[in-house]
Amino acid sequence: MSTSTVDSTDPRTRRHEAKRARIVAAAWELARRDGVGAISLRELAAAVELRQPSLYAYFASKLDLYDAMFHEGNSRLLERLDALPPTDDAREAVKRYARAFTEFALEDPARCALLLQRPIPGFEPTADSYAVAQQVVACFVERLHAAGMVDPGDVDCMTAMVGGLIDAQQSNDPGGDRWVRHLDRLVELHLDDAQRQRHHRQEGQ
Amino acid sequence: MSTSTVDSTDPRTRRHEAKRARIVAAAWELARRDGVGAISLRELAAAVELRQPSLYAYFASKLDLYDAMFHEGNSRLLERLDALPPTDDAREAVKRYARAFTEFALEDPARCALLLQRPIPGFEPTADSYAVAQQVVACFVERLHAAGMVDPGDVDCMTAMVGGLIDAQQSNDPGGDRWVRHLDRLVELHLDDAQRQRHHRQEGQ
DNA sequence: GTCTATACATCGATAGAC
């Protein structure tokens, strides 16, 4: 039983995980250079001084590699968001969260593509990897609630707006701020509108 | 001189253009079935009863085929938008335009992917094809102006919002209306906010 | 367990006959 169980203190599995991480890092480098969809397993293997078939000792398939990249990227995003300085101002907290998310996404077009869009035909995140992505959303929703945005529809509008800004920025003005500079204002606009809607609903009852 | 010039009345070039259009139509079919990025030139050739190398008599490369698809898709979108019933109400006109655009995008995930996102590594629209896409934007901006939204920043916010809704809808709830149902409300929210900003600016001067 | 070596199917693209 103990031999079949994953043991993170086992030096062998530790080395294995370390090399896996090294491969994922090299894959991100290639993705940044050529695009996420243009990663060649042979070139990736060469980058970590392996032969291509040896990669299959670490990943069951190329889609499995993408899943590992997806997981790693979302984990980093979650770290970044967890490290945000806390605030008593709930609205300020929302803005910081949205800003950090946006900055993270725009730092790296390749990362942005894999995490936010679906550029790989046939790639669907594992339940495990998807859970990390869900955590990012859940954490955002939490802060929106704290800032008075409780209606799920309003939350959807907010997330769509942030995603839309990032997408437009990435696609039409990479490296600039033509769209992203409106982030704070639009976050406030949505928060205010949600507040207004809430009052209307209360009056309506 | 006349032999080297493109003559659309020449039956030979007309047949050529017709077959090119047939190939593009078949390519869209494959894109709908397998995804835009998963089109196989051999399968496409078989669909129009040709051998794979014969496609190169109609397209210089696979990217050239994608460009033709991009052009055709945007042309159809422009037709659709031009056919919208006119209104005296400028705000209503904006909403109709945004609604038609959204409907068009969501009708076909593959079309949505090629026209709005950049799912093909290395694909950049030709200047000619891009011009059609620009026309769609220009027409939207025109109606926004008529509805009192004159600030370019506000226009950017509006386009990003519409794109964000479409993207979220397509990615997270294909076929549903969880995000898109807020379109009208958000268009009005942005129009109202632009109006408010304009008054602030006038007061500030 | 991890590696080398190799085979296989498929892909986009090109050359040249007709």
Place this chain on the structure above:
DNA sequence: GTCTATCGATGTATAGAC
């Protein structure tokens, strides 16, 4: 314009050495 033949590269997979 359409074909056959072929190229180089890719992702996938297996066999077998150590």
